[in-house]
Amino acid sequence: MTYRIHDRIDADLRADFRAENGMQNIYTVGQVNSYIKNMFAQDFLLQELSVKGEVSNCKYHSSGHIYFTLKDEKGTIACVMFAGNRSGLTFRMAEGMQVVVRGSIDVYERDGKYQMYAKRITQEGAGALYERFEQLKRELLERGMFAPEYKKPIPPFVRTLGVVTAPTGAAVRDIINVATRRNPFVQILLYPAIVQGEAAAASIVKGIRELERQNVDVIIVGRGGGSIEDLWAFNEEVVAQAVFDCSIPIISAVGHEVDTTIIDYVSDLRAPTPSAAAELAVCDIFHFIAQLEGIRAALNRQMRGRIRLCRADLEAFEARIRANSPMGRIREKRAYAVSLEERLGAAMNDRITMSRHRLAIYIEKLKGLSPLDKLNQGYSYVSDEEGRTFTDVNKVSIGDRLHVYVKNGRVEAEVMRKYPREIS
Numbered sequence: 001m002t003y004r005i006h007d008r009i010d011a012d013l014r015a016d017f018r019a020e021n022g023m024q025n026i027y028t029v030g031q032v033n034s035y036i037k038n039m040f041a042q043d044f045l046l047q048e049l050s051v052k053g054e055v056s057n058c059k060y061h062s063s064g065h066i067y068f069t070l071k072d073e074k075g076t077i078a079c080v081m082f083a084g085n086r087s088g089l090t091f092r093m094a095e096g097m098q099v100v101v102r103g104s105i106d107v108y109e110r111d112g113k114y115q116m117y118a119k120r121i122t123q124e125g126a127g128a129l130y131e132r133f134e135q136l137k138r139e140l141l142e143r144g145m146f147a148p149e150y151k152k153p154i155p156p157f158v159r160t161l162g163v164v165t166a167p168t169g170a171a172v173r174d175i176i177n178v179a180t181r182r183n184p185f186v187q188i189l190l191y192p193a194i195v196q197g198e199a200a201a202a203s204i205v206k207g208i209r210e211l212e213r214q215n216v217d218v219i220i221v222g223r224g225g226g227s228i229e230d231l232w233a234f235n236e237e238v239v240a241q242a243v244f245d246c247s248i249p250i251i252s253a254v255g256h257e258v259d260t261t262i263i264d265y266v267s268d269l270r271a272p273t274p275s276a277a278a279e280l281a282v283c284d285i286f287h288f289i290a291q292l293e294g295i296r297a298a299l300n301r302q303m304r305g306r307i308r309l310c311r312a313d314l315e316a317f318e319a320r321i322r323a324n325s326p327m328g329r330i331r332e333k334r335a336y337a338v339s340l341e342e343r344l345g346a347a348m349n350d351r352i353t354m355s356r357h358r359l360a361i362y363i364e365k366l367k368g369l370s371p372l373d374k375l376n377q378g379y380s381y382v383s384d385e386e387g388r389t390f391t392d393v394n395k396v397s398i399g400d401r402l403h404v405y406v407k408n409g410r411v412e413a414e415v416m417r418k419y420p421r422e423i424s
Contacts, residue, residue: 030109037107040114046105051077051116052124055097068093070101070116079103081118088120090130091228092258098124129228133235136262140237145244146265152249154269155217157283160187162211162219162248164204167192171224171253171274178278183285189216195223200233205242212248219246220277221263222253234261243267253277381405393418 027035040046053070060066064083069076079101081089093099102120107113122130140146161179165171172190179186191207194200204221211219221243223231233239234254240262243250249268254261257272264270271277322328382390383403390402396415404411 029112033107033109033112036112036114037109040105040107048102048104050100050102052098052100053077055093055095055099058093058095066093066118070099077105078113078115079118080115081121085119090258090260091123093121100124123227129232129235133228133262136235136237136240137265140240140262140266145240150244152268154249154251154281158186158217158281160189160214160216161278161281162214162216163188163190164193164207164211164219164221165190165223165274166195169224171222174273174275175220175253175278178275179282182279182282185285186282189214195233196226196230197233201236201239204233204239208242208246208250212246216248218281219248219250220253220271220274220281221250221267222271222274222277223255224274225255225259231255231259231261234263236262239263240266251277251281393420 051070053072056069056071056076058066058068064086066081066086066089068079068081070079071077081103100122101116101118102122103116103118105114105116108115144150163172163175165175167190176188179188189211191210193207194203208219208221221234223234231254234252243252243263243266250263251269251271252261252263252267253271253274253276254264269280271280323332382405384390384396385401385403387403390396396402396418398415398417400415402413402415404413
């Protein structure tokens with residue numbers, strides 16, 4: 001059925017528009033754009049419809065919005081998907097991609113242009129597959145196959161790596177190149193599986209079971225990018241069940257980072273690309289060796305430091321033993337005795353020096369009081385016969401004998417006369 005917009009204009013709306021502006025045919029731009037926007041709003045078909053076309057001029061804005069154009073051989077239409085609606089977009093749009101856009105058509109009044117506001121975008125022909133994908137995802141989630149407690153840890157050091165993918169193509173080359181670069185000693189067992197088409201699911205399951213029998217350390221299951229149809233084998237329930245039942249840890253590496261499959265949820269670890277899967281599975285042996293060298297150097301430094309501390313403690317103990325031994329004690333006492341002897345000698349010398357100094361002082365004092373010293377200066381000493389000092393003229397009589405001492409001898413004298421001195 002064909003709809004013409006002017007046939008769906010409400011009569012009352014046109015009447016209100018004319019009444020507001022009179023019967024004149026002069027309107028503002030804003031009035032015309034608002035009128036046309038109301039016309040679009042009255043058309044229920046334009047509020048929810050799906051449009052198929054080829055993507056052109058696609059731009060991912062920094063705000064999160066996506067601006068693009070849908071075109072076919074007869075025309076184009078501008079489209080926008082706001083950031084709030086992008087959660088349901090499971091792929092990255094690119095030039096020339098055939099898609100089905102679900103949303104509404106409205107007028108942007110400022111520019112006077114109509115455009116389609118996308119709420120959901122699916123690749124053409126992928127709508128039914130997407131519904132099957134969501135249904136199986138819900139079923140497996142309810143069965144607990146996505147539960148984290150069932151996830152097996154990836155061993156840190158693998159010796160044998162199993163790979164289930166196509167024998168040709170970029171995926172297997174990337175896995176081999178990255179794995180051998182990180183560890184040239186790792187053994188890679190490739191199961192050449194069919195990864196696209198009707199026989200792909202059975203081939204992938206067979207590859208998983210065969211590598212499990214080979215008892216490899218870890219298995220990478222994946223392939224390069226493609227459409228949802230190309231990747232559908234990895235959304236099959238039998239493949240998901242085989243991944244879940246496998247006793248060997250499995251890393252899923254299907255498509256590019258934006259591609260998501262059922263086994264990504266079931267596997268023990270999901271890698272965004274096959275190259276990333278090889279990096280997650282294989283340890284970088286050279287980085288590990290460098291780490292070991294660093295640990296060895298650190299241990300050597302710690303051991304040398306500990307040995308230095310132990311030697312210092314040993315020397316301290318030896319010194320204490322030497323100090324506490326009998327011979328050590330004797331040497332210590334001898335040294336102490338020598339020290340006392342030296343101190344005693346020094347004290348005696350000091351005492352003798354002090355005494356000599358004091359004696360010299362006394363000698364000088366005695367010299368000042370000595371009669372002999374006076375005699376040497378021309379004085380004499382007189383005593384009577386009995387040796388008493390003669391000091392008073394009144395105590396001697398004429399004819400008494402006196403002894404006169406001079407510096408070099410004694411003279412005996414007799415008193416002939418005496419002359420007392422009158423004291424006034």
